[in-house]
Amino acid sequence: MVDLLRDPMNLEHILLDLEAGRLSPLQAARLLNQVDATNSSRLVPSGDGECDAVAELNSLVGLREVKELVQELRAFVIVQRRRAERGLATEPLTLHAVFSGNPGTGKTTVARILGRLYRDLGVLAKGHLVEVERADLVGEYIGHTAQKTREQVRRALGGILFVDEAYSLARGGERDFGKEAIDTLVKAMEDHKDDLVVILAGYRGEMEYFLRSNPGLRSRFPIHIHFPDYTLAELLAIADLMLRKRQYRLTLEAKQMLAQMLRSAGPAVSTGNARLVRNIIERAIRRQAVRLVDLEHLTAEQLMTIHVEDLCHGWRTDSPHSGGRAE
């Protein structure tokens, strides 16, 4: 139990659980006080906060290249500022980026951390993340699109506008309003040069095609980060982190079964990467509850342990990825 409270990721986990509706505000507040009692925490501002965001990024599983690139960006921003202080010529700070990768590879998580990093570096005033997709930007009649897009831009000012599945703006050809959304976005990027960072995200192939078919965009988004699929070992590490956070643990056989399940789930493209891990674990937690609910005199040990049958049960009966994926 003490381990959980010492887990440096703990505060972030509480926030994520609250955001996802797994904790009520009251439960989250109680947890905060518990964490706080045992652990002086990372999220408490220290004055030179830029290390917080980097430390958080580094605590994510895998994502080696992403971490290196973010380090480069941070160094670039700081050095450009030092050059400015000495009156030397500076490179323009264009931080608009394209994130490519399959679902569940960490694009949104990294974007959120980048927002905080930029805020701590003084590049953005707020550093919040506004997540939008095609339906949030594209309207139904002439003029509606520009209005909707500008509204989302307004919400994102001082922070990051994260356009998920951005390639879908280019579908439907010349007459589609998606093109108008792109034009409005590009104009907003020029109008709010110092106050807005736009990140376009989506599958790698689709994003490459999208940028190829809109040559003007490529130069406006100088940063390209690819999020590779997690390896099996990384997925298992993620599972471990999720379980520890929730104060559960797997028996040895259950661990082996989890590895086997992830392996047989097939190419990560179809399985949603980290999201698949989360689904399997949440299902197993529910199955464990069903197994225990009618028993009496449960020990803490029993309440924490997930057996192999808890994992399998959900998998065989009601998992969307069940069965024949390995064929």
Next chain:
Amino acid sequence: MVGGRIHRIAVVGRSETGKTLLVVALLKALSRMRGVRVLVNVEELRQIRYLKVGGARERPPVVEEYRFQVHKSRTDPVVGHIVDTPGLQEPPGRRRECFRAAAVTFRALLEATAVLYVLAPTLHPGDQGLNLDQELIRYASGRRPTLVVVNKCDLPGAAELVRWARRVNRTPVRAVSALTSEGIAELAQLMLQRLLRAEV
């Protein structure tokens, strides 16, 4: 960075305690103080008021930040941000938005260097929400300079709420009314002294 660290004062509380109007009133009071420059224009303040009329629930879950500077002699200005946060609901509503908003508020609280925790007498002692208030006041005051503000002090029940707040925690409590401006100037003064340690 030039100007030293930025003080972020999070204004946190449950829905409909009048946080946004309190922020507007505080900014106005600050702008009237000598040596303080509020970097928000009047037009923007009017919009905040308007937003409130539209109902805080219609707002997307983001924080709104308002900057001000305190100029003390001989030194760089002290820069403060007042961070207005989405209201918390306990028990939470069913909608996903409600939890997202709560996460935004919690994040702002964790990242703040000081906290104004807002209560209002429309909320009765003994309800579940007060447990949330108590936990959050305890969390905030354990780590950061914190002030508890009982807003809407012109309504019945305010005195009882002040007593409750004094009983549960040693944090200083002030009763104000953002609507009538009662106690606002003193609160602004106290905020600068205690939360920023920048006496004007």
